[in-house]
Amino acid sequence: MRTTPDLLLEVGCEELPAIACREAESQLAQLAAKALADAGLEAAEIHVHVAPRRLVVRALGVPAERPAVRREQRGPKVDAPEQARAGFARKHGVAPGALDERDGFLWATMEEPATPAAELLREVVPAVVGRIQFSKTMRWDGGRFSRPVRWLVCKLDEQLVDVELFGLRSGGESRGHRFLGGEARIGSASSYLEDVRGVRVVADAAERRELITEGLDQGGEWIDPMGKLDEVTYLVEWPVVLEGSFDERYLLLPPRVPITAMQSHQRYFPVAGEEGGLAPRFLFVANGALKPEIVIGGNEEVLVGRLEDASFAYERDLDRGIEAMLAELGRVSFLEGGGSLADKTARVGELAEPLCDRNEAGEDVRMAVLRAAELCKADLVSRLVSEFSDLQGYAGSVYARQAGEPEPVCAAVEEHYMPVDAGGALPPGEAGALLSVADKVDTIAVAFALGHQPTGSRDPYGLRRAAAGAVAIVLERGYELGLPDLLGMSVAALVRQGLELKRKPLEAVPDAVEFILDRVEPVLLAEGVTVEEVRAARGAGHVAPVPLAALARALRDDRGSPRLESLRDAYGRCTRIVTKSEDQLALNFDELLLSDPAEHQLLAGLRAADVSLADCVARRDYPCALATAADLVGPVNEFFEQVLVMDPDPAVRANRLKLVFNVAAALRSVGDLDRLPG
Numbered sequence: 001m002r003t004t005p006d007l008l009l010e011v012g013c014e015e016l017p018a019i020a021c022r023e024a025e026s027q028l029a030q031l032a033a034k035a036l037a038d039a040g041l042e043a044a045e046i047h048v049h050v051a052p053r054r055l056v057v058r059a060l061g062v063p064a065e066r067p068a069v070r071r072e073q074r075g076p077k078v079d080a081p082e083q084a085r086a087g088f089a090r091k092h093g094v095a096p097g098a099l100d101e102r103d104g105f106l107w108a109t110m111e112e113p114a115t116p117a118a119e120l121l122r123e124v125v126p127a128v129v130g131r132i133q134f135s136k137t138m139r140w141d142g143g144r145f146s147r148p149v150r151w152l153v154c155k156l157d158e159q160l161v162d163v164e165l166f167g168l169r170s171g172g173e174s175r176g177h178r179f180l181g182g183e184a185r186i187g188s189a190s191s192y193l194e195d196v197r198g199v200r201v202v203a204d205a206a207e208r209r210e211l212i213t214e215g216l217d218q219g220g221e222w223i224d225p226m227g228k229l230d231e232v233t234y235l236v237e238w239p240v241v242l243e244g245s246f247d248e249r250y251l252l253l254p255p256r257v258p259i260t261a262m263q264s265h266q267r268y269f270p271v272a273g274e275e276g277g278l279a280p281r282f283l284f285v286a287n288g289a290l291k292p293e294i295v296i297g298g299n300e301e302v303l304v305g306r307l308e309d310a311s312f313a314y315e316r317d318l319d320r321g322i323e324a325m326l327a328e329l330g331r332v333s334f335l336e337g338g339g340s341l342a343d344k345t346a347r348v349g350e351l352a353e354p355l356c357d358r359n360e361a362g363e364d365v366r367m368a369v370l371r372a373a374e375l376c377k378a379d380l381v382s383r384l385v386s387e388f389s390d391l392q393g394y395a396g397s398v399y400a401r402q403a404g405e406p407e408p409v410c411a412a413v414e415e416h417y418m419p420v421d422a423g424g425a426l427p428p429g430e431a432g433a434l435l436s437v438a439d440k441v442d443t444i445a446v447a448f449a450l451g452h453q454p455t456g457s458r459d460p461y462g463l464r465r466a467a468a469g470a471v472a473i474v475l476e477r478g479y480e481l482g483l484p485d486l487l488g489m490s491v492a493a494l495v496r497q498g499l500e501l502k503r504k505p506l507e508a509v510p511d512a513v514e515f516i517l518d519r520v521e522p523v524l525l526a527e528g529v530t531v532e533e534v535r536a537a538r539g540a541g542h543v544a545p546v547p548l549a550a551l552a553r554a555l556r557d558d559r560g561s562p563r564l565e566s567l568r569d570a571y572g573r574c575t576r577i578v579t580k581s582e583d584q585l586a587l588n589f590d591e592l593l594l595s596d597p598a599e600h601q602l603l604a605g606l607r608a609a610d611v612s613l614a615d616c617v618a619r620r621d622y623p624c625a626l627a628t629a630a631d632l633v634g635p636v637n638e639f640f641e642q643v644l645v646m647d648p649d650p651a652v653r654a655n656r657l658k659l660v661f662n663v664a665a666a667l668r669s670v671g672d673l674d675r676l677p678g
Contacts, residue, residue: 003063003064004044004061004062004063004064005062005064005117005156005157005159006058006059006060006061006062006156006157006188006189006190007036007043007057007058007059007060007062007117007121007154007155007156007189008056008057008058008153008154008155008186008188008189008192009032009056009057009059009125009128009129009152009153009154010054010055010056010151010152010153010154010174010186010192011054011055011056011129011149011152011165012053012054012149012150012151012152012153012174012175013053013054013055013145013146013147013148013149013150014053014147014148014150015052015053015147016052016053016055016146016147016234017136017146018230018231018232018233018234018235019135020134020135020136020146020147021050021051021052021205021234022050022230022234023132023133023134023135023146024050024055024132024134024146025048025050025205027131027132027133028048028050028055028057028128028132029046029047029048029057031127031128031131031132032046032048032057032059032128033046035124035127035128035131036059036062036124038127039066039120039121039123039124040063040066040067040069040115040120041062041063041066041117041120041121041124042063043059043060043061043062044060044061044062045059045060045061046058046059046060047059047060049193049203049204049205050205050234051201051202051203051205051208051234051237052234052235052236052237053175053178053201053237054174054196054201054203055129055132056192056203057128058189058192059189060189062117062156063117064116064117064156065114065115065116065117066114066115066117066120067114068111068112068113068114069111069112070109070110070111070112071109071110071112072107072108072109072110073092073107073108073110074105074106074107075088075099075105075106075107075108076088076105076106077104077105077106078101078104078105078106080106085099085106088106088108089108092108092110093110094108094109094110117156118156118159118161118162121154121156121161121163122161122162122163122164125154125163125165125170126163126164126165129165134146135457141167142166142167142168143166143167145166149165149166149168150168150175151168151171151173151174151175152165152166152168152169152170152171153170153171153172153173153174153186154170155172155186155188155189157188157189158187158188160172172185172186173185173186174186174195174196174199175199176196176198176199176200176201177199177200177201177237177238177287177288179288179290180199180200180238180288180290181198181199181200181201181238182199183199184196184198184199184201200237200238200288201237201238202237202238202239203237205233205234208233208236208237208239209229209233211239212229212232212233212236212239212241212285213229215239215240215241215283215285216229216241216269216283218241219241219243219269219271219283220271220272220279220281220283221271221272222269222270222271222272222283223259223269223270223271223272224263224269225259225263226259226260226263226264226390228263228267228268228269229269231267232267232285235267235285235287236285236286236287236288237287237288238287238288239285239286239287240285240286240287240288240289240292241283241284241285241286242283242284242285242286242289242292242295242296242299243281243282243283243284243296244268244281244282244283244284244296244299244300244303245280245281245282245300246280246281246282246300246303246304246307247280247304248280250280250307250310250311251273251277251278251280253307253310253311253314254314254394254398255277255278256391256394257310257314257384257388257391258270258278258307258310259278260310260388260390260391261303261306261307261309261310261388262282262303262306264388264390265306266284266299266302266303266306267284267285268282268283268284268299268303269282269283269284270282271283282303284299309387310384310387310388312383313382313383313384313386313387314383314384316383317382317383317384317395317399318399318402320382321399321402321403322375322378322379322396322399322400322402322403323403325378325379325381325382325399326374326375326378328381329341329342329345329377329378329380329381330342332380332381334446335443335446335447335450335452335461336450336452337450337452337499337500337502338446338447338450338494338499339494339497339499341377341380341381343494343497343499344377344442344446345373345374345376345377346493346497347442347446347490347493347494347497348373348376348435348438348439348442349370349373349374350489350490350493351438351441351442351486351489351490352369352370352373352434352435352438353366353370354482354485354486354489355369355434355437355438355479355481355482355486356369356370356434358479358480358481358482359434359477359479359480361430361431361434364408365408365430365431365434368406368408368409368411368412368431369412369431369434369435369438371405371406371409372408372409372410372412372413372416372431372432372435373435373438375396375400375405375409375413376393376396376412376413376416376435376439377396378396378399378400379391379392379393379395379396379399380392382395382396382399392417393413393414393415393416393417393418394414396413396414397410397411397413397414398410400413408429408431409431411429411431411432412427412429412431412432412435414432415427415428415429415431415432415433415435415436416432416435416436416439417436417439418432418436418469419469419472419473421465422465422468424469426472426473426476427473430477433473433477433479434479436469436470436473437470437473437474437479437481438486440466440467440469440470441470441483441486441487441490441516442490443461443463443466444463444466444467444470444487444512444515444516445486445487445488445490445491445494445508445509445512446490446491446494447461447463448487448503448508448509448511448512448515449490449491449494449501449502449503449505449508450501450502450503451502451503453511453512453515454515463515464519467515467516467518467519468519468522470516470519471516471519471520471523471545472523474544474545474546475520475523475545475546475549478546479546480544480546481544481545481546482544483513483516483543483544483545484509484510484513484543487509487512487513488505488509491505491508491509492505513543516545517538517542517543517545517548519545520534520545520548520549520552521534523549524549524552524553527553527556528556529552529553529555529556530556530559532675532676532677533552533555533556533559533676534552535672535675536552536555536671536672536673536674536675536676537549537551537552537555537671538672539668539671539672539673539675540668540669540670540671540672541668546620547617547620550620550622551622551625551670551671553622554622554623554625554626554670555622555626555670555671555676557623558623558626563626563627563630564626564673564676565678566630566633567626567629567630567633567667567670567673568673568674568676568678569678570632570633570636570637570667571664571667571668571673571674572673572674573636573637573640574636574660574661574663574664574667575664575674577645577657577660578657578660578661578664581646581657584650584653584654584657585654585657585658585661586651586654586655586657586658588658589655589658589659589662590655591603593651593652593655594655594659595652596642596643597642598635598638598639598641598642598643599639599643599656599659601635601638601639602632602635602636602638602639602659602663603659604635605631605632605634605635606632606635606659606662606663606666608631609628609629609631609632609666610666612624612628613625613628613629613666613669613670616628617669622670625669625670626670629666629667629669629670632663632666632667636663639660643656645657645660
């Protein structure tokens with residue numbers, strides 16, 4: 001055996017969902033690297049391959065053994081009781097008489113012999129597999145995992161490694177494609193990919209994606225607006241791209257309808273036709289196909305059924321019209337305890353109006369937002385959306401357009417659900433962006449007032465997604481949000497509508513504000529802002545994403561500068577003494593009690609800084625605010641060097657503490673700087 005053999009680990013299971021495949025793929029390399037390194041078996045390279053029925057780690061260049069090591073551990077003092085000495089020795093596997101005495105302490109010296117890698121892997125493999133975090137797991141006789149585990153392969157080069165996991169013992173055989181392959185004898189990590197290819201398995205996801213893309217390209221100009229390629233890659237092990245067709249009459253439907261029918265459940269790829277339209281054919285990926293004509297025929301039949309449902313629903317909706325849909329909103333619940341969709345629509349309209357005012361929206365935008373607010377939920381009672389939920393918003397825009405509504409209104413109705421997913425496209429139009437923020441803020445406010453806020457990983461109403469979407473829009477457009485006011489308006493409207501609150505507004509609204517601001521942090525971290533800088537900026541008390549982000553970015557840009565370090569230190573001197581003596585603060589500051597020149601200098605500096613800081617903060621010019629705040633550093637340091645803050649006279653002491661308190665409050669406008677490292 002070479003001194004650095006290659007490790008192969010394959011966990012074979014029932015078909016994993018695509019999301020579970022992606023979750024495992026994102027974690028396995030790091031988990032394997034850490035577990036091997038912790039065991040003293042650090043690998044030169046680690047490759048991960050994930051397919052629907054297998055999770056595979058190939059660790060190349062693993063030491064054949066962990067070298068012998070000598071470890072020393074300090075124990076109790078030499079004068080410790082005999083019982084303590086014996087316990088320490090027993091814990092580390094040495095005789096009490098073998099303990100050394102150095103520097104007044106007992107030391108145990110352990111000699112650990114070299115250990116073959118195969119022995120260590122019995123602990124490494126369960127540590128790797130057991131630490132994979134899936135969003136959903138299931139329990140079966142063997143344990144808990146995303147899907148039941150059916151076989152294990154673990155080898156160091158050609159040597160079989162005996163590992164037990166989920167009630168199974170590792171062997172040297174893998175399983176191929178469920179229908180096209182059989183069992184495969186695995187030679188080693190280096191031969192693994194070819195070994196399973198022989199039983200119709202392309203184990204590497206990147207290779208499968210490349211094969212699928214090549215097949216799709218041969219079928220013409222295909223489109224994937226719903227991003228199904230990423231999903232399909234993890235649904236097949238032996239990809240074969242096939243082509244089907246359908247009647248051209250279905251192309252008379254609004255364009256997104258046949259696309260959604262093809263992609264939402266069936267994961268088909270529409271093909272572009274002439275003049276930017278669609279061709280009456282589609283491409284799809286089969287997991288192998290012994291009889292392609294039968295597979296194609298079955299998929300065509302499924303799609304035609306979906307298109308027939310869509311066509312029937314669309315025609316019924318047109319006959320009914322959007323005004324009739326609006327009349328039905330009062331009988332449909334929004335969320336538990338949150339009234340009807342009609343109530344929801346009314347609240348969104350109430351929030352949209354001040355949001356337009358705060359952001360000085362033009363009259364045309366304002367009118368589009370308010371009208372779209374009335375119409376935006378109408379399609380939730382349509383037949384088309386009941387068949388294809390992905391069409392909500394879009395269907396409403398189609399029906400609004402059919403009713404003769406202005407184009408800006410129709411566009412806002414379609415865009416107000418955006419972004420649909422984290423990092424998704426934002427509303428391109430001003431009216432759609434404003435309406436989207438109003439809608440999402442209302443959803444969050446109502447949920448928090450009714451006690452439906454997320455707990456742990458549970459978020460049944462998608463509030464984290466709503467908050468992240470609102471934050472993304474607000475940061476992109478620089479909106480003035482007035483977040484506490486908007487949330488409070490929504491809760492007040494809920495009360496006026498006769499709905500019962502489960503939480504007091506004074507509790508629910510601040511919690512909702514913090515919840516939304518929490519969504520700013522990942523955006524800033526992606527921009528290179530540190531967690532400490534974000535939290536320092538939040539300490540300034542901002543209750544809107546835009547000023548919070550502006551301050552955090554200013555702190556990032558000033559990171560490591562002597563100015564920021566001296567400002568942090570001056571702020572810390574103020575806050576520490578005030579915190580310790582908070583109960584001795586004067587209620588009101590009295591300038592007549594000042595006696596030392598350093599006190600007068602600090603007061604003068606504070607008065608000058610207060611005005612400038614207020615101006616900088618109002619303009620969101622935080623580099624200016626930091627420069628202004630830094631002007632106080634000299635007077636603060638001089639004050640602490642020349643003045644005894646804790647004066648024997650209680651009145652003088654209280655007054656000086658109040659002055660320091662006021663300085664700290666002024667400096668806090670550029671953040672709770674104590675949170676910065678240093």
